[in-house]
Amino acid sequence: MNSLQCIYLREVERLRLMDRSVPISEQERGRRYKHLARILACDAAIRDLLAPVSVRNLTPR
Known part of the structure; x- marks a missing residue:
């Protein structure tokens, strides 16, 4: 796993763990x-x- 993936995973986890009982604004x-x-x-x-590359060429667009 590269550093960019680690950053994304940490941010997703942080957002996931936020307290859902606290109301948030639409913004x-x-x-x-x-x-x-x-x-x-x-x-x-x-x-x-x-x-x-062979898999990408077979994927429909």
Whole structure:
């Protein structure tokens, strides 16, 4: 696992462990959503880069 993946995993875990009983504003909810969406997009990009070229060429677009 590289350092970027470790950073993402720590951030996802931090967000997951936040106290769900405390109400949050719509602005904070939106910020968290955007942050998680960016993490997932980066994770997908990393996975694409790690996939063998032959597998990427077979994947429908």
